[in-house]
Each structure stands twice: as C-alpha cells, then as structure tokens.
Amino acid sequence: MTDIPAPRHIPDRLDKPLSSAIFSWEALLVVVAVAIFAINSFASPYFLDPYSLSDLTFNFTEKGLIAFAMALLIISGEIDLSVAAIIALASTMMGMAVQAGAGTPVLVLIGIVVGLGCGAFNGLLVTRLGLPSIVVTIGTMSLFRGIAFIILGDQAYKGYPESFAFFGQGYVWWVVSFELVLFLVAAIVYWLVLHRTSFGRRVFAIGNNPVAAQFSGVRVGRIKFILFCLTGLMSGIASVLITSRLGSTRPSIAQGYELEVITMVVLGGVSILGGAGSILGVVLAAFIMGLVTFGLGLLNVPGIVMSIFIGLLLIIVIALPIVWRRLRGGR
Amino acid sequence: ENVKIALVVKSLGNGFFDAANKGAEEAAKELGDVDIIYTGPTKATAEAQIEVVNSLIAQKVNAIAISANDADALVPVLKKAMERGITVISWDSGVAKEGRQLHLNPSDTGLIGETIIKLAADYLPEGGDVAILSASSTATNQNAWIDAAKKILPEKFPKIKLVATVYGDDDSAKSTDEAKGLLKSYPNLKAIIAPTTVGVVAAAQVVTDEKLIGKVNVTGLALPSEFKKFIDNGASQAVALWNPIDLGYSAVYLAHDLAVKKEEAKPGATLSIGRVGKVTLDDTNSAAMAPPFQFDKSNIEKFSKIY
C-alpha cells in the first residue's frame, strides 16, 4: 500500500433542518388542518364554541390512542386489524366483572389486561409461528369478537359504577376532557419512544430491513411482540374509555374502528409498507379526521358522505407530494 | 326563529324511516314554526349515532326525537343533551328511561308479539313448526317483541311450535343464509316469522327461490311498498305493520309539545298528537300508538302506494 491520501471529510447532513421541515409531511398536514378549521368556522356558526370544540375531540381520542401504537406497529412492517375486536372482547370482560360486582379500579385493570392479552396472542402467532400479521389479525378479528358474541349473545351489560363514567365522560378542567388529556399524554410518550429512544430506532430498522436488523443484533421477534402487546394495551385502554362513554357493553361495540384507525395512521404519513412515519403526523391526522367529521356533522352531512371526504383526503394527501415532485421535474 | 327538531333514525336509506320522515314533515307544516333535521348514521351502530347526536347538540337544536340503535349506549350522550336544555324523546326503538323524557311505542309491545305469532297461526289451523328470523341480536324492539311472543305462545297458540330464533343482522345476505339454514334444518317448517323489514324480504325471496310457496308461509313486519310482490306471488299470506307516517308525525308533535309548549312528561299525562289523537304515558313515560295493521291480498295494492 503506497501513499494513502487523507480521508475525505463527509459532512453530517447536507440540507438545512429548516427547509426540510417546511417541505415535510407534517407541514402539509398542518396546512390542511388549518384550512379545514377555517372552512368549518365559516360554514357553521356553531363551530367556534368551546363546548363544540370539546365535543369534537371525542370523535378521535379513542381511535387516536390506538393509532399511536398502530403507527409503531405499521412502521415495523406489521399491522393489526383486530383492534376493534379487542375493544369488544375487553368491554365484554369488563361487563362480566360488573355483573360479578367489581369496582372501578378492577374494571380498568381488566380492560387493560384483556387488551394486553389479546395483543400478546396476536404477537405470539406472528412472531413465534412466523405468520403474516394481516392474515392472523383478520382471523383474530373474528375470533375475539366471536368470543364476545358467545358470551353476550343478544344481551347487554350495563350498570357500570358511577365513578367508572369519569373515563369516557369526565372533564379534567372546564371543557378539557379526561380523554383529551390522555390522548395528549400518550402522544408525548409515544413521540419520545419512537423518535428519541433506541427502541424507536430499532423499530424503524426492522421496518426497513428486518433481516439486516436481526443480523445487527436487534431482537426483531421480541420488539414486534412488544409492539403487538402495546397495540393490544392501547385497545384495552380505548375499550375502557368507550365502555365508560357508552355506559354499557354489547358485542357489536366499536365495529369498523380498525379501518378508521389505519386510515388515521396512513393519513399521518406513516408508510404502510413500513419503515417511515412520525407521531406528530398521526396526532395531526387525528385532529384532521375529527375536524372533518365534526364539521360536516354540523352541516348534517350523513356519515357516509363524510367518509367520501376522508377517503379523498387520504388519497389526495398521499398523492400530493408525489405529484408535486413530478411537477418540479423528476422523471 | 324556527324551532329545530331533529328526527334521528337508526340508519338512513331504510324505507320505513323515510316514510316516518314524510310524517315528520307533515307535522312540521301543520305546526308552522318547525324545521325538521332528518338525520342518522348510514350504519346502524350506537357509536355512529352518538356522533350524530353530538353534532346536533353543538347545533343547539331544540329537540331530538330518536329511534335508537342501542337502548343503553346512547343514554350518556342524550343525558348530556338534556343537560344542555334540549328536549329528548325516543320513538320506535326506545332508549332507557333516564336517557329521554318520553318514549313513543309504535304499538303495544305485547300486542306486536301476539300479532306476529297470530299472522302465522291464522294460516296454520293444524298448527306446526315456525321459526323467527330477527334483525340484529342487539335490536331493542325486536327482542322485546320476540319475548312477548314467546310468552303468549303456550296459552294462546298451543299448537304452534317455535323451533328456532336466528339473526340476520338486517343484512340481506346474512338474512338469506339464515333463512336457507332454517329451511334445511327444519324440513317441516310451516312458517318463517321475520319481525323486520329487511329479514322478511330476504326470507320471502328464499321461499320463492326454493319453490316452497304454499308450503312455507313467510310473515312478520313489512312495508307494503317493499313487500307487495311476495303477497302477490303467494310466498306470504299476510304481514303487518303500523303506519310509519303517523309515527314520524306523532314523534314531532310530542317533541314540539315538550320543547315549546313546555308540557311535562310524567306518568299519567295525556298529550295530544294532532290528527292522530291523544296518547297517555304509562309509568315508564312510554306511550303506545295504534295496534299493528294487517296487509293481505285485499289491501296491499292500496297501501303499497302510500308507504
């Protein structure tokens, strides 16, 4: 080896953080959210009212809580379609506990533990048996809700204790509901975990290349298992909130929530193929979905027509950056 | 400013509720100062109905008249509505007592239960096996009717044997599967009773397809305009229903009475409902309207043009 030249210096980054922030996904979502907020304020005189705005948050807090965990799961390259069914099963178990005379703390514990258990069951099937999660959770989706139907049949559980109502109906301060506070706290926790810890970094690595991650000493199976458990846990928490809000349990509770949660996550800029996404995006997407549904609700637009807007929003928001890049002259 | 009364239905698009809306508009015209907001979810779930109610609260409507997808789950949000000064009544499919000021039953629950069995029994002088194809297993009103029917069966119709109750979820595909299953499992089945407008059509179509007209009689609750065909082809001898137009009309009248005239809803109170007459509240603040009306070959033609 003769004359080795001095090593070439490689800079940390090329682009300025500011300019990349301006052209980021989150910036796009902020613009969309502000626009919808403005449109809503013009379209309905009832919109800009503290009570209305407070009621609005109920449209997304429960789904949003699940969306955080789902975001991590999707970033890692997996998916969970059984979240709504977990809600149903957890709620049914809480109902059974009420029949047996359980008090509020026990109820909350049961909701959370059942959610966690269901998540662990999904996680085991996926990580231990190496099955594709989309398929497994289509199966457990029927299984979990099916068990709720077996237990409850055409009956309903009610008679939840008075104090239990706080979780889904209570306010922490003025119009700030307990659900909203929980949502915001969870947002911060999940943001920290995903973007500021090595656990979060490993989640990204798994989503981009699970094999290389495994070779790099990432315990892929364990992390995915934890993520399924987390998603189950959040579904359990959501189950507590919804059950408390409805004050009763039926096996058909939360039907169809799974697709709304996934829509929220994808709208938030999480790549459905795994490997990319941010919690801030999910938070913004949750607000946007709440704003759209509530704003259109004020105009008495039927829910199904709202879903057209959500569907369009989803496609347009995802397509926009692609079209934009094309126009600015890629290939 | 006009009085805003929201007519919240289980799901949009259902012919029964569209007819009720006609009645509601008629009442609004008579009352003069009323705007009707006809709304509801597309999917018959409690959660979706709660979002609808929330947006009505935000719009500060004067009254909500709701046909509920779930008797209990809607209670908290309706309570909130009442706290914010909104009059809440339920009609058709009720809400638990603490979630509304009064409930308007289309007809007496026991009477409906009896009627659906009687519709089958009338054409089975020898007696025989019958089965019930219901809507979703969580539907409040259907469950109440079925219970009433079961209660009355041994004393009034001893020769009729109820062999099964299945649920079609008000989904035509599922109702069809269930109806087929009934015919296969019970070869001696003489009648299918479907106390739901979706299920009854599905069952009648299955009986027609399986060429069992004359062997199995389909009956239950049906909208004449949707069901005429099966009376005509003989798959069904007769069905019953109350008048949804009158129901919507009365619901709006009652909501108006409570919201504007500040009438009080308490047990024993008698309230007037325009051209339909008067109702008296029982001790659960419920009132029942007319008995179910029967449709057969003689009158279906006429009523199918109305609702």
Next chain:
Amino acid sequence: MKALLKYREIWLLAAIAVLVGLISTRFPAFADPGNLRQVFNDTSILMILALGQMVVILTRSIDLSMASNLCFTGMVVAMLNAAHPAIPIPLLIVIALVVGLVLGAINGLLVWRLNMPSIVVTLGTLTIYRGATFVLSGGAWVNADKMSPDFIGFQRAAFLGIPVLSWIAILVIALFFVLMTRTALGRSIYAIGVNPTASVYAGIDVGRTKFIVFCISGMIGGLSGYLWISRYVIASVEVANGYELNIIAACVIGGISIAGGIGSVGGAVLGALFLGIISNALPVINISPFWQMAISGSAIILAVVLNARGERQQGRIILKKVEAVT
C-alpha cells in the same frame, strides 16, 4: 401420489371433505349431491370475488375496495333496471362489467401512475365508492318490488339442471385458469409477485400489469355487483359491507400468499368453498349463531398456520448424507 401430496390444493380438498364428513354426522342430508350443488351455487359469488382478489394479491397488492365496488355497481344496475325494465339482462351485465372496470381502473391508475401503495389507494376508494353509492341513490334502497322479473330470474334459471349463477362461476373459473396458466399476462402476474425488481429487468411493465390486474378485479367486482343484487334482491348502501375481509380470508385459506407470487386458481376456489361451507353449515347443524364468528375466525387462523407449515422452505441441503437418507 407423493407428487400429488405436494400440492396444497389436495390438502385443502381433503380438509373440505373432512368438514363435509363432520357436518353430515350431525346432518346427513348435507352431503347429498343436490345439497352440495346448492352449496356451490351459494358460494359462487364469493368464489368469483376471490379469483378477482387473487390476481391482485399475486402481484403483492391488495384490493380492499372490491366490496364497495360491488355495492356501487349493484346500485347502478338496480336503479337502471328499476327505471328501464326493458334493458335486456346481458346488456345490464355488460354495463356492470364496464362500471366495475372503471372503478378498478381508478385504483389501477393511482397505483400505476402515482406509484401509491395499493392498500392506501383502496382503503381510500373503499369509503369513496360506498359513499358514492349513497350519493347516487340519495340513500334510498331499491327493493325486490322495483326489479324486473328477468333481473331477478336470470341467475336462477336452470340450464342442464344447474342454475345460471353456478354456470357463470364455472365460466369465470375456467377463464381465470386459462389466464393464469396459459397466457403471458398470467405468467407476468406471478413473476411480479415472485420478484418485482427482476420483473422490471425482464422487460415486464410492472406498473401497467398492476393496472390491468386492478381492472380485472374491478370487472369482477362489477359482475358480482349484479349477481349479488339480483340474488339478495335489495340494493342499499350497506350491501356487502365489510365483505372485503371475507374475500381476502377466502384467498388466504386457499393458500394464496399475501406476500405475492404464490397461489392458484384451484386454491382460491377451494378457499371460498371452505368458507362457504362453514357459513352454510353452521345454521343447519344447529350451532348457536353467536358461535359462528368465533368458529370462522378460528378456521382462518388454523388454515394460515397449516399453510405456513407447507410453505416453510426446507433450505438447501448441503450435507450429502442427509440428501441420501431422504
């Protein structure tokens, strides 16, 4: 014989035979040829849909909007029929195919031209198409009463003792069989699933093929729209709500790998048949309807576990003596 056992379809067929056997211990008439023919007829629409979904899944995509497409197209033909009963049924079927094709092409274009993940596109159109049905119909239902006798009767007419619906299913199965095994398009579809990069290098236009695949699933959705509506004689916004998951479940049970590239026409058909038999049999053998959901959920999980067993590759064998032993 041993070679035959390698095929997943044989195992699935065996599983179905066992299932039918089990059911007939509790309800002997179930295994009658007449009844089985009826089960086939009852499952026809699911089979057709599963085939349409299969070609999409084979290319590593997914079409979540099929059930909504079915709902929309069904409403279109139902309203057309109600308004103009004179339109002949074959023309209505062509219209259904075209409407379905257009909806499928919208999915396909977004996937092809904008390179968007299919799951996102069809998650969006899933709600859009169903919402569009509401807008189109104003929320009103089209009931049996408004449909012409031909509209309802066409699929029920018997030909050689078998209903037209079954014949349509048989025809679709045959077409797909030829498509997948005998045409260049079919092979490209497999190739894309096996290795998309290699497909580009092999000169296959991956984007365009995906577009075509979505057009196919769209047409299938449209065709099923007519079949569904005329079968269940009601067109509403709620038609086949959530059915997309049943379609995917049928594919999965039939051994079509969600990761693309693996699966066959026979598998899709048998997978649909398996689900069809379960939903057909439960009411018959008197299992409480409340058990139905849990049972079909367990069946899906079981099928996936078994399929995965079969799929697990047994690595290359380096050791000579091991090779000699087996």
Next chain:
Amino acid sequence: MLDNTHPAHIVRDPPHKGEGNAAPRLTLSGVSKSFPGVRALHDVSLSLYPGQVTALIGENGAGKSTLVKIMTGIYQPDTGTISIDGQAVTLPSAHAAFGYGVTAIHQETVLFDDLTVAENIFLGHAPRTRFGTIDWRTMRKNAREVLDAMHAGHIDADTRLKDLGIANKHLVAVARAMSIDAQIVIMDEPTAALSMKEIEELFLLIEFLKSEGKAILFISHKFDEIYRIADRYTVFRDGEMVGEGLIKDAGQSQIVRMMVGRSVDHIFPQRKAEIGAPVLSVSGLSHPTEFNDIGFELHKGEILGFYGLVGAGRSEVMQAISGITRSTGGTITLEGKTIAPKSAADSIDAGIVYVPEERGKQGVVIGLPIFQNVSLPSLKRTSRSGLLRLSEEFALARSYTERLDLRASSLSQDVGTLSGGNQQKIVIAKWLATAPKVIILDEPTKGIDIGSKAAVHGFMAELVAQGLSVIMVSSELPEILGMSDRVVVMREGLVAAVYDNKELDAETLVRSAAGIAA
C-alpha cells in the same frame, strides 16, 4: 504519466476502432446522469464490438452500474445518445432494450426463485400456440436446446430456480440472454459471489458467447479475471471516462493509476505473528441439513481463513456460531466460557460479531441514513439510558466510514443510494464499530474496488495487532493466501482440512476444497 489534476484527460490507444474493422455494435456518446446531490455519470462514451469482451473498470461508485442501467433501459440518461448498429435509439424501458437485443446479468441476481428454469429463460417472450396462449411444450423444448448449446445440459428445465446453486443460476441468466438472441450481453460483477471452479465455468461460457459474435461488457474489480477474459478496457473515474484501449497494451498498474488517480500496489499487509492463546473454540457443531461436526480453534491475534467452494456451508457455520441460526449440537467456547447464543444480539453482547456476506439482504438497512446504519448494532453505547444521542452516532459513523474511504455526500444520505461497493464499506464499518473480541467477516471484500480492498485488509491487520481475532470467510484465493495465518477448508458441510499458511499453496487449497486427491 497521468496528470492527476485533470481527470478529463483521456488516454486512448489505439483510438476508436476495435481489432479488425468490425463496426461497434453499441455506442454510447456524451452520456450524463445525475441523482439528487450526485453526478453519477458525466459525458461518458463507450463502444462495444461484436465478438469482443470489453472490461469496464472503476472504483466503487464510479458509475459502472448506473451505465449498465442506462444501457438496459432502467434509467434514462440526462443527456447523450445511444446507438445500436449505427442507429440512434432510445430505450424508454427494459422491454425496449430487450427488443434491441441488449441483456444484462445484473450485480444483484435478478431472477425468479419460484419459477422454473424454463420460465426464467422465456419470461416475457414465451412461445405461443395458435390461440395466443403459452405453448409450454415448445417452451421446455427450446429451453433444453438453449441449455444444451451452452454445455449446461445438466440443468433440468423443469426444476424451480431456487433449487439450483448460485453458479447454475448464473448459467440460467446467460441462457436467458441467449434465448432472446441478445447481441449485447452485459455482466455486472458476475464473479463476485463465485469461487474458482464456478468462475472457470463462467469463463468458458463467455468464450462461447464471443465465438457466437456477441458484444460483451464485463464489469469486475478483479484484475486477474480482466486479463484472462477481456479484449478491451474502459476506465471510469468519478463518473467520467478516463481511458480506454486494448487490454494487451495496458499494464495493471497503468489501469489502476487511471482508475484511482494514484498508484496502488495491492500488497497484503505484513504482520508479525504474535498469536496468543485460543479465544474461541468450536467443537462438534452440527446442523440437521447444512453442516456436521465442525470443530476448530481461533487464537488471539489470529486471522483464520475459511475456504471452500460456494455452497460449502461456511456461511451457515458462521451464522450458527453467531446465534442467527440454531445448531443441533456441539459447543462454542469463548475465552473459556461456554456460550450458547440464541440470537445475533446475544453473540454481539458476548463479543462475537458476524459481518454477513449478502449486503443487500443482511447487511445494510436501506431506507435509513448512513449514520443510523453504522450505529444500529452499537445503540447501547451511543445512547444513554435508552435515549438517543445523535452527536455520538455521527462521531462513531464518521470515524469508521472515513477510514474506509467511503464515497458519500453526507452521513445522512440513505444507504440505498450508495454504490454497491460503498454499501459494503458501511456493512464492515457497522460491525467494526461494536468493538468485538472476535469478528467474523464473510466475503468482506466482495465487490470492493482495489483501493478500498487494501484499506479493508489494512484494517484487518490493525485489528489483530490490537489483539482481536478474525475469522475471514472468502472465496478469493489470493485473499485467503495473503491474509490468513491458518486456513480451514470446508467441503459439503464438513471440515475437509486445516492448513497452516506456511506450507500452503493455491493448488493444495483448491484440490482440498473440490475433494480431488492430491
């Protein structure tokens, strides 16, 4: 002597024409291509002649693969023209290139594992029946004919591709090129994963293609091969063409100088043997299907070479040692303690790291930036109580990548946009950064250019000097001979022999690996 400061100065001898008077089959002129932040190709020209092999030579990231992708219609050039047989053409898609008879065996194998050999050969241009459907019978027959013509009759046209060895897969790729009657065949580092025996087979095939009058572009970092097979050469540096000519007129040092702009004599680093006590000992390690009864010892400060034909099971053994695959028996002892790693994480914690050979699949995490790739196995050290510290990560990444002479525009660049060889440098950097006791390098210099190879080898020498122990799996004889203290030869999943480097020559090794008695 070459003027370093003017890379545009082009050495041409003899200009333009090939041997004889044959006209070029394919000519590229003035081709440029940029990616965001990178100028991959700038105004390059290249001609390929019938019946001749042109070697394309250049450092990692010089733009070779990019050029191949332009010639095969996968990328579009920003400027420049392509002409085939004198006609200017555009190649908007791979299909179009196909139509002009251009075919490539790409750097990463791009075939269909789950399809049969016949289908792999004929996908996209299968013979049809009268009805326009695929004629399977003719297809099989034609496949057999093509394979026979290439002396590859041992390959069954009906087997699935995944059941073939890597060398046979290459043959299938070539058969595919033959089947479309390709006139221009491009091979992008076809020998990177092959060992001697397979390389010889491939060369026979290239000779055959030459005799059929095909124009061949051959890309490789191995000079012995280039001198064996090529007629002409073209050298790229930093995306520019810096020289071309007849291979017989140019010496290796001359070409290397053109390539890197300085002279590099690749001499394996001198090391004073200071081999200590055993660090890692393996005995009786077995696996049901891949290997059996593997035993060896690795000493402190030693480089232990593992040689064998491709598919001999070396990688599997190494993956078992590092906990990635499970073994069914045997013991692994590290510094006197028996260990049973159940995952790569376990073995990294214990101090054994495995640098995998398949960089795309197992090595780099495409989608993450360079610095995150490097820090991934070392996150425990670069983060504090679970919280990330980016500055630490950048520092770690910088210290390792700069020493390996990485060519990248910044450390935040996605590794997916790096050239193949530069990705390999990331792979090595990331496991070195874990500061292990034992490092297992599986084909560490696969696809790395001559200059960087020297850097990697220098690095290895330094590591052992610091007291680390290295296992180096390699299929390159010179590397095995030049670097190892001892060599373990594996054959068909078994240890065939262990040699001390002193008594070793190439022939012994090859015979032992192939199982031919001396």
